Amino acid sequence: MELEQAQKLWQPEPGWLNTASYGLPPEPVWTAVQDALADWRVGRTSWEVWGEATERSRTAFATMVGVPAADVTVGSTVSQLLAPVAAALPAGASVVVPEVEFTSNLFPWLVQEQRGVRVRTVPLAGLVDAIDSDTDLVAFSLVQSADGTVAEYEKVVAAARAHDALVAVDATQACGWLPFDAGLADAVAVGAYKWLMAPRGSALAYLAPALRERMRPDAAGWYAGADPHSSYYGPPLRLADDARRFDISPAWFSWVGTAPALELVAEIGPPVIQAYDVALANRFLAGLGQPPGDSAIVTVEVPGAQEKLARAGVRAAVRAGRVRASFHLYTTEADVDLALDALTS
Template sequence: MDTATWTPPALWQPEPGWLNTASYGLPPEPAWQAMQAAQADWRTGRTSWEGWDAATQRAREVFARLIGVDAADVAVGAQVSQLLAPVAAALPDGATVLVPDIEFTSNVFPWAVHADRGVTVRTASLDGYLDAIVPGVDVVAFALVQSANGRVADLAAISAAARAVGALVVVDATQATGWLPYDGSLADVVAVGAYKWLMSPRGSGFAYLAPRVRERVRPILAGWYAGDDPHGSYYGMPLRLAKDARAFDLSPAWFPWVGTAPALEVIEDIGVERIHAHNLRLANRFLRELGQEPGDSAIVTVDVPDAQQKLERAGIRAAVRAGGVRASFHVYSTDADVDAAVAALLG
């Protein structure tokens, strides 16, 4: 595949200079149009809600294919911390959880709130993380791609080390899914917020929950949507939950899911491998132009004096943390975006 000449389909309308997908992704046209149509129907009461809800199952099935797992093992929810909460609540008293020392708190706080029953959250540097997976660690929790600096974890190596000590493998793949190919079945739990690289509205998310995990976890957020037949679970006893990961579903906010399904379908149609190659080409061109070594991530960081002021003057939208620029490149990013950002930072 010649990524240097590949042009993404004209399905986005970004203002030039958007290099901040690590904060939120931009919707492809099918997702945007689907949401507008659904909200127009809502405004006038033109239809019932079941059609909006059907998008949830469509999105679940595409997500499962994107990460190589069975749709029956995927639960839907709203945010990473909410999706991880039942897993954390099921930990035995006194359990030890290992996280990277710069881990985004959506994969830290759900574990840390159980300190009153002896759950300990231990931290390790990214460079020393693999060596910190030792007997006595019960959960190995980490981001597949770090939000702060774009560092890509070695999922296979970490999973193997965790299995060797009997630890649960919990991955926050929010900053990876949609651009980085990976095998979700290497983990026990994969939680993903869809509003970044999956280019979906904020408020939709997924969790791969391996069957061996579900046997240990109570669906503490269960409601009617977690029922074996949701439409037959509106009222009263007995408890009648789904036999698969749908028992952990959160009743969906309709409109985010109306936009999520077509956004994921666009990613599947293009192909994650193609998106990955496109994103890396642009990210590494950006690094090289600024005198940095190329890397393996669509999220890159560079230290440039007065970066925020330089980017703002040029109309470039990227994250700036403590003077360092975090730029993130996705399918709608272009060479012109790279040129404008480099010119601004070198100016």
């Protein structure tokens, strides 16, 4: 689908510059969820119809990040998807994490400290150099939530591989606008409600086959079964032999909206979206006299910025003491200029 054609699928109120908090649903997503809710209200259909959306989402995500669908597990949040990875670390393992990492990719490692796992935080700029022979796993966000910094993904992976360390990535603030190969890492988890513009409550993760051999599916239920529909009752344990053994039972209506969202992003293409989003971000930076960047998320320090933006009807966020603005498919140059007028007036 051409970009201009796709952009007709949104009708946002002017001034939404906060996709890094949550994305806005395109028309196919909104319609799919409303139709499912209407069917639920009167008992018009069976739940299996809603369940099919989960498998569509798994396939679309796998294609987007360049991995086999059999290596993708589904869940509800990033921390829940990373928890079994953290639990699989041996006692005494050493984990390296950026010091301003979003806690969905920090707390799962920190809670393992009670059994001897050691977590060391370092500046993001020094992450590559901090990986050494004592490192068992390095965890980081592909794009930082606080300020939009894009991590040196391939360099971090190369440093980890040089020391036989695992790599766990939170790509929530990247997937949907930043093209990347998930297969370079061992685990890549994504919350789908931001740049993938799905309802909150759906998340996906790539889990490398070698990593899965170390992991135990502690949350296994019927949906983790080799055949979920014959896994409703009774023993023996009969789990899927691929990443699906780490699935949790899907929240139907979240996934009903996730499938068309991911399929639309895949159809437009992350490279096209990247070019559009970063161009808007750089228009914003240029208007404030700042050099261009490489991210769809930017932060600025302008006295009274939060109040100025609010008076103009611009919705942005404040993170780590700075105004954070984020730009996506439904953002227009008029939105950017509205924010610039508010900040420079």
